[in-house]
Amino acid sequence: MAVEFGLLGEIQAHLDGREMPLGTLRQRAVLAALLTDANQLVSVESIVARVWGEEPPDGVRDTLYGYLSRLRQALTAAPGVDLVRRSGGYVLAVDEQSVDLRRFHDLVDRARSTGDQNEALTLFERALALWRGEAFARLDSPWFNGVRAGLDRQRIEAESDHADLMLLRGRHDELLADLPARAAARPLDERIAGQLMLSLYRRGRPAEALEHYERIRLRLADDLGTDPSPPLQHLYQRILAADPTLAGPQPAPREALSVVPRQLPAPPGLFTARAEELAYLTAAVADGSDTAVGICAIGGSGGIGKTSLVLRWAHTHLDRFTDGQLYADLRGFGPGFGPVSPSTVIRGFLEALGVAPNAIPVDPDTQAALYRSLLAGRRMLIVLDNARDAQQVVPLLPGSPTCTVLVTSRRELAALTATHRARPIALDVLSPDESRELLIGHLGPDRVRAEPAAVSTLVDQCAGLPLALGIVAARAATRPQLPLATLARELRDASARLDALDAGELNVNLRAVFSSSCAALPGAAATVFALLGLVPTDDISLAAVASLIGVPATRAGELLRQLEATYLVHQQAPGRFRMHDLVRLHAAEQATETVDAETREAALRRLVEFYLHTAYAADRLLDPWRPPLTVGCPTPGCAPERMGGVAESMAWFDREHPHLLSAQQVSVTHGWHRQVWQLARTLATFHARRGRKRDQVTVWQAGVAAADSEGDPAVQAMAHRFLGQAIQWLGDIRATVARFQVAIAYAEQAGDLAEKARTCFALGVTWGLEGDHEQSLAHYRLAVGIFRSLGDAVEEARGLNGVGWSLAQLGRYDEARAACEQAVELYRRHEHPDAAADTLHSLGYIDHQTGRHTEALAYYQQARTVYAEVGNTRGEVDCLTSLGELYTSMDRRAEAQQAWQEAVDLLQVQRRTGEAALLRQRMSVLPARQTSRRQDGSSPTTE
Structure with missing residues (x-):
């Protein structure tokens, strides 16, 4: 013992x-x-x-x-x-x-x-x-x-x-998971500042390192009237000078994960009883097999304390899981659009483990295999909260016995026990003594001892549910002058109001608890609570809440704090709020009962337009060359967020992407066709840069249906083109061509020449991927002719690059060079760096094939520089691959090896392991001459 x-x-x-x-x-x-x-x-x-x-x-x-x-x-x-x-x-x-x-x-x-x-x-x-x-x-x-x-x-x-x-040890990537938070918590700590600056510099983010130095310099001057210490100043100067000695050692490739995730939510503030269950968990994990994953399935009704039990145990045993902890709310029970799919959870886990979004495989089975590979041999805890059934859980199980999985659900997961030897733990309600102990923890022994009869009523009415006890105690704690007998009377009077809320496992009714808590809210806060029941996602930002309820953000924050004080909402991160699923069910019911249909619809429309207008503004920063939309003015009361630049826009899309998808689904449900296709349109650039191929297909399937319902042929042409490009990403060429043909028909019906030209350009890419370069050339030339007649120089230049690439594939190099040089001249007058780099690469390829090696080298290097400046790693890989082939042709084998190795390194970072393996194979033989091809077999890009 x-x-x-x-x-x-x-x-x-x-x-x-x-x-x-x-x-x-x-x-x-x-x-x-x-x-x-x-x-x-x-x-x-x-x-x-x-x-x-x-x-x-x-x-x-x-x-x-x-x-x-x-x-x-x-x-x-x-x-x-x-x-x-x-x-x-x-x-x-x-x-x-x-x-x-x-x-x-x-x-x-x-x-x-x-x-x-x-x-x-x-x-x-x-x-x-x-x-x-x-x-x-x-x-x-x-x-x-x-x-x-x-x-x-x-x-x-x-x-x-x-x-x-x-x-x-060269493990700066892992430090960046929590160093920024530590630096924010201690803004005057120069040692932490130096560590963060050096980590950022080694990660290839020198500008952010210098920005952090400037922040602490100003803070020291304002708060202490001093300058940074000499060591910190010296580090700043070395970063400015790009001192090569700062690079440090390179970490071993498989000694540790590039990111150590710490995803567990905070442990419960108050916790009582459950000693037997905690001991069982500890014994079950310690008794795990050497060949099977240790799994515990914690079952019980909603609000019974399953998550609290798991988090209490997990935080007590963090030292067991030195490689990190993953957490996902599977949303198996609760309002919204149903449980989260396993592939969505795996994608989130892969990003948490450091896999770049555009490097995550498209195929769900391949995603799952990569997930299991990353966890192999790791001491990790995976918490799968609120599972619908075993079928939702099984794809998320790791394959390594070094991992431990804790699953919570409102159902018995008998199949998980039968097929994966999960240890079941069934949670029952707290006993009256345990419930009273929990109230004492909240309110103190004196107040509980002063009203024993009222406390007995509270314990009886809360039915031993920790969530119910916590909400009642919060009301009492925030109003110390309120007699507990008053609360007890409210619970008795409202005991029949939540009959419809049935978790399906225990006969527990929480309407009395939630209704009595809501009854104590001021009128405005009660309305906000009800309107939050309309939100289809787990959490929501303060800015989105402000638009939902149609008030300024400051007022929205005040109302949310009133809800937070009664445990009806929880601020899980600064400016982001969520409800427990049972509370959210009650809020949705309150919305139906207390808010008229017109008000509910107006609130949802404001919320949808908040996401639409914010996303559109962010998308315009990401791609200002894309044709603008007419989104109109936001509905009164809707206040979209303002973006400060490209980085902030991408961060907002990363954070709000699930909410944008939900906003589109709300629009589908309400028949708001314009918002459906416009939301899809605002996501196109983000999806392309993040490689979210299946999401792009999903939003444009809805977008096409909405456009067809609206009946505007110009919109239909654009929607069908985007869906065709999304399908092309998945490799279905026949369906892609069919979709483009529909788009062209609609464009001709609408008299929209620009949209027809864009679809012709997309067809040029498609036929090029199929190897039919005559067809590809014909479509590129058609696109160029239309763009030229419209005076759109940037799109004309993009089309000319496509013409040049197709001609080069057909061996017509002089014509190809002339077309690409025309494109470069247009780009010099109308900036479009990504497309300009594509054309420089094409010119390098043409010169390589015609023996002009010096000129080809110059073009490739220029293209690579531009790709690097705009963060286009796909283009960098293409250029490095072509450079390796060029150096091989020039018999400069060492430089060829170096270029290809750099390409392999970039592919590895992007988790494009198959392409990296093919390139390694080519490195091993170093042929005297090879035909240059882009890494993905394509030339012009189509976002």
Whole structure:
């Protein structure tokens, strides 16, 4: 039997993995005061001062002796633990390694004294994993506050020492997962600033490194009236000068993940009971097989505390999962558009593991294989919350026995137990005593003891559900003058209002709880609560809420804070809010019952237009050359966000992409055809740059249906063209050509020559991919003729590049060169860097094929420079591949090897492993001469 004491978080003790009952918060404070000086005499006066401060209440010694007596009784079962009274005080005799605070100090000391960097990294990681939150959480006295502050400093120093070692080992990518947050939390810490600057520089982001230096320089000047320290100034100068010695060592390719995900939500603020279930979890994980993944399936009704149990256990055992933790809400039960598909979850997990979005495979089976490969041999925890059924879970299971999976669901997952040996844990409601203990934790013993009858009613009406108890307690805690009897009466009177809310597993009705909480809200906040029930996604931004309810953002924030204070919404990140799924069900019901249909529809329209207008503004920053849309003015009360540039726009799309897809689905449901196809149109550039091929097909399938319903042939032509290009991404050439033919017919019907030309250009790309370069050339020439007649020089230049490429494939090099040179001349007058780089590459290819190697080299290098400047890694790979072939033709084999190796490195970063393998094979033979081809077999791009 082993006992473990925790001070680096809430005060707790575990015996063989089971949490020991330690009594009230003050009694735990007495234990913490003794454990801090374990095995040493602590005087009674010191204990009193540590726990109660400088002005203890009358009779404090009697209270202390009662706490000590109960602690001695609670610790009786713990081997090797003895609370002994000595002259003048008490000694808590324990094995010091059983106290996490002592283990932390020991691990840090060992890490700093060892000469082995790998061992030091491991020791620091073990030490930092012991922290479950702030030390002595919820304890408030001058002594505890002072010790806590000192421990915080020690933790920060250990984190910084660990970061220095990571930099020495070339693991800057992993540091960038949490260094920005640490720097934001400590804006004057120059050591953290230096580590962040160096990590950013090594990651190829020198501009951001220099920007961070400028921020801390200004902050130091404003707050302290000083300049940055000489070491930080020196680092700044070295980054400015691109000092090659800053590059540091390269990390081993498979020693660690490029990103160590830490996706677990915060642990529950208050937690009671469940000792048996926590112990079972610990034993099940420890008893895992060497050949099978350890899986535990936690079942129970909605609001029973499944997620709280999992998060409590996970945060207590973080040191078991040194390679990270993944978390996904599968949305198996709740309002909205149904459960999340396994492929969507896997895509999110791959991005969390450091896979670039445009490098994620299109095929779901290939995605799953990559996911399992990345987890192979890793000590990772995967939490799959709120699963619909076993079928949703099975594709998300890793293949490595080093991983642990915790699944929660409102259903028994018997199939998961039968086929994957999952350990089932069924959660029941809390007992009346446990429910009362949870209320005491929220409200304090005095208030609960003062109204025993009312507390019994609250316990009965909440039916032992932790979520229900938490909401009721929040109302009482925020209104200390409110008698608990008043709350009890409200629950009795409203006990029949939530009959329709049935999780399907236990006869539990929560309408009384939610209705009584909502009844206490001011009228405006109650309306906001109801309107939030219309939101089809898990979370929502403050700006989106403001448009949903039609008020300024400041007012929306005030109303949301009122909901947050009653646990009806939760701010999961700054400016982002979510509801528990059961609360959201009640909100949706409230919307139907209390808000008229016209108001509900107006709110949803404002929300849809918020996403449409914000996305359109962001898309215009990403691609200002694309023909504009007529989106009109936002509906009154809708306030779209403003974007500050390309980077901010891409970040907004990354963050809001699921909400944009949901906004389109809402528009489909309500028959808002214009918003359906316009939302699809605003996503086209983002989908192309992020490689979201299937999403592009999905939004344009809806877009085509909406355009056809609207009946405007110009819109239909554009929609069918975009759907054809999306299908082309997936390799269905026959369906692509058919779709383009429909688009051309609509364009001719509308008299829209520009749209016809764009479709002809897309057909040129398609036939080129099929190897029919005569067909390709004909369509490119048709597009060029139309664009020229319309005076669209940029599109004409793009078409001329297509003409040149097709002519080159047919061996007509002089004509090809002339066409591409015309394109370059047009680009010089009308900037379009991506397309200009494509044409420079085409010219390099033409000169290579005609033996003009010096000229070809110059063109390839120019094209590569432009691609790099705009972040087009696809083009960089193409240029490097062509450069390797050119160097081979020139018998400059070392340079050919170098160019191809750089291309392989870029392909590896993008997870394009198949293409990288093919290029390695070509490197191994280095033929005397090969035909140059683009890496993807294409020439002109089609976004």
